[in-house]
Amino acid sequence: MKKLAFFLVILAVLFLTACGGGSGSGETADGKIELTYINGFTGGDGDFMKKITNGFNESQDKYVIKESQEKDHYTKFKTGNYDLVIIHTDLLETYKQDGMIQDISSVMETAGISPDDFHDKAKEQVTFDDGVFAVPLDIHPMTMFYNKKLAPEAPQNYADFASLTQTLQQQDPNLFATGVPSAGLGEWFIMTVAAQNGINLVEDNYMNFAQEELADALMIYNDMIFKDKISPEGLGLDGEFQAFMKQVDEGGSAVQTATALTGPWYYQAVKEAYGDDLGIASVPVIGEQPGVYGAGHTLALPSSVTDEERIAGIAEFLKYMYTPENLINWADSGQAPTHMPTMELVESDAAKYPLSAQNIKQFDSFEGAPKLYQYREQVRYVVENVYPKVVGEANISKETLMSELEKATEQAKQVAETAPQ
Amino acid sequence: MRISKTWSFILFLPFLICFVLFLVVPFAYGLYISFHQWSIFGGNGGFVGFDNYVSILTPGNVYSNAFYNGLKNTLIFVAISVIPLVVISLALALVIDSIPDKLKVFYRTIFFISYAVSVTAVSAIFKWLFTGNGGYVNNVMNTFGLGALNWLNDQPLAWIAILIATVWWTIGFNMILFINALDEVDRNLYEAASLDGANWWQRFSNITFPSIKGVFVFLTIITVIASFNLYGQTLLITAGGPSQSTTSLIMVIQQIVFNQNNLGMASAMSMLMGLVMVLIVAAQYLYTLRKD
Missing domain, CATH: 3.40.190.10 (Periplasmic binding protein-like II)
Incomplete structure (x- = not known):
């Protein structure tokens, strides 16, 4: 014992x-x-x-x-x-x-x-x-990296993007001006286009996405992909960066972009890949005024x-x-x-x-991000459900988009209500 | 050799301590937290009774939407993964059982080795394989004149990619248990069956399967439980997308704990998830028992 x-x-x-x-x-x-x-x-x-x-x-x-x-x-x-x-x-x-x-x-x-x-x-x-x-x-704002071999000058606006993509498509159908991803930096793409169109998304203590102006602004990305072919279709998670880093092969299925609207944390990787051919510039104005998130x-x-x-x-x-x-x-x-x-x-x-x-x-x-309680959770629905539809569905209607934005707003309101009293 | 009661108790004690510390106490504490408004940083904000459970189970609010979406996605994965994980591992075990002994060890090791790889590495490999833009699988398909597919951004392709990754990663564990079970089958039975003119299927259905049925049921149950715990693959390969369609229940619970700091709500979700698992496993067990 x-x-x-x-x-x-x-x-x-x-x-x-x-x-x-x-x-x-x-x-x-x-x-x-x-x-x-x-x-x-x-x-x-x-x-x-x-x-x-x-x-x-x-x-x-x-x-x-x-x-x-x-x-x-x-x-x-x-x-x-x-x-x-x-x-x-x-x-x-x-x-x-x-x-x-x-x-x-x-x-x-x-x-x-x-x-x-x-x-x-x-x-x-x-x-x-x-x-x-x-x-x-x-x-650390959204930053534009560009490959000087494909884009000797940094695009400044939507028209520059459209013109660049036309030039590149003549060289190779798998070359595009830039890439719009379906996930990863979705929040940055949404908020940048909202800032460039002067849209205030904050109402009281929550994010109000259910605005016609936001639906119109988001459709710019849809146009960039499906109408003007500025971006390839179907770029997934972090697709803007991956497409910028790809090299097109003749007859291959990979697509390459001349510019990347992405996070500055990729600098070391893009610098290593492109060396002196790498250009850095401000985000082009694809809306009505300069703005970057x-x-x-x-x-x-x-x-x-x-x-x-x-x-x-x-x-x-x-x-x-x-x-x-x-x-x-x-x-x-x-x-x-x-x-x-x-x-x-x-x-x-x-x-x-x-x-x-x-x-x-x-x-x-x-x-920057508005000062709201649980902001990341407030934007989760719009980032993970609405934005992928905008960049993934060629024929998404404004009615469908507005209906989704209303759901996103409802979610944001409910999240805001969880704030400590 | 007989050992004294004291020594029996001493030998049993480490397990008992670990069981109490790492299972009973966390479970009881989790249950207690689920009845409270509990912030991960602020601590106990007071007893709220069944409010957390009511919020989760009442459709239309942010918690129930997340819970039901996570549960639906997890059940989809359980439904599509359990049969391949059990059947393919059984098939592999049967193949290895039928090859010469000298080669058995080699193939057993080859098939099992993937199980030793971490989920992070597995996810990185399969993300690279299935990437839509210039991924390996699409390049191969392109070589054969097939169009590229958006594996990780379209459904059901995203589930297929995750399923393939999971099968590759975990198949070795089930296979090893099946091989051990097959080793125990009496070889004389096969000889007798061969003399009676039984073909492969008759030998399998009348001798092999009944002999390994216990292991088969056990593996099916633990595979259901493992599939319920889907987390790493969907987090790292698809990040829960496209459109939250691969966001598993564990991912939802993790978000509520560490993003929303709401330990009370997340604990209630965990309890409900545990209850669903218990119900499914119990139904499975009772079904097998009744068939016996």
Whole structure:
């Protein structure tokens, strides 16, 4: 029986040890205060963020940043314990209402940063009635990459696209001006055409898609595919990027496009594929006015962080990061910082930071996500059900489209109603 | 060798602890959460009784739409996948059982090896194979003068692509269990049947199948359960599309937990999903029992 008791004690110790875990004391062996910072920079940009955090760590004898770059960092953030988190601009309202992040104004003040240090579009995205809930980092708008061998000049508008596709089709029937995908960047395509047609989709606290103007604007994509053959049919998930990267073979079934309206995160891949033949430009005007949609990264302070010393450490890190000489590393990754002194540094050496400098030019016509609770869930139906029909059905009628947009609005309304009271 | 009750208990204890910690406790806790308004970040927002279940089961709201769509898609996959997964693995096992012993190990390993590949790698391979624009399958079809198909963006092609990926990936597991069952069949029965002039089908239906029926029923049940848990393939190959037609119930639950932070609603959905699975498996089991 003694053996059994001993065995049970060992098991209990093992179990309790395993349950202990936690984040430890928050101090390193040499007595520095350890601050945990989580982000989702698992692509090529991750190394450049590491440069910034490593630079900070080397400059410090009091604090040390422990950076975690995770593919699904939001899940880790929600289930873990972190001092600083990267949040996309379209999620800020949701995270704020759910009480996951807190007003960061006082930390910014300690760090010597003001919301006025940022481009107006970025400042507007983080400023709420009850405070500033994040520090803007960058804006990544939809970007146009073009293959100079197929398109010597970047198309500026719909007519340019139509003319380019005619020229390309004479060379090879599998060559097209650009690609409109059915999934992946659907939200960006919808919101860009809405911005270019001056359509306000926000009503009270929800997205109102049931607007004739939006139906007409979305039909531009249908025309691009089925009427004017600017884009090939049936491009699937991330099809705009894949078609841009393809090389047509004589007699083959693959289609290739001369331009790609896509996310700037594909820069390394397209640069590797096209080298000096790669061009970068603003998104062409296919509607009535310039306008481009995209997203942005911000740094937010989790609500759980209340310790004064840790907050002082975060302020110290922000002070270091938002020094143009340090933040320029972020532009080096291809991202476009919204911190105006850093923007000036980028613009002064545009040849060194081609993507960043180009996207900074799009800031003035940039339209970010509206500040709505569960915005991503509000747009889910229109992105996953309505948009694929627009780009997939040649003969979709306006009545059918309006009926679908009404369903999408109803879904958005219901999602908005789930907001905490 | 007899072992004492104490040692029996000690040897059983690790299983009991794991069973309680990783099954009983999460199940009971999930059930408890499903009766609460529970945010993944904010925690317990209060007891709401059956409200979560009522929202899910009452048609017309955002939760029920997502639940029924996910359930419908999952049931479609269960319906189309269980027969191929069981029948093809049985056919492979029969083929391997009939080849010389020296080759058995080689082919058994070849067919089983795909099971060891992660779902991420499998999905990447099949996404590349079935991509509409210049994918391998379309290139082959083009070589034979057949038109290219939009495998991942049109139905039922998207389901076919996911089914082929799933069969390739998981067939080895079922096959191995069938091979083990076939090894147990008394060879004298086959000799006797051959002397009586029985053909292949008569030997299979009168000797082989009755001998491995227990394994067949077990595999059918676990294949139904595995197909219900469809997640990785549809997430990574089709991203739930086209038009949410491959969004499985597990994907819906995952979205409600981690996108909407609504752990209460997601727990209620999980409970309902578990209930549907139990009902289907129980019906299957009772049907088999009655036939026996």
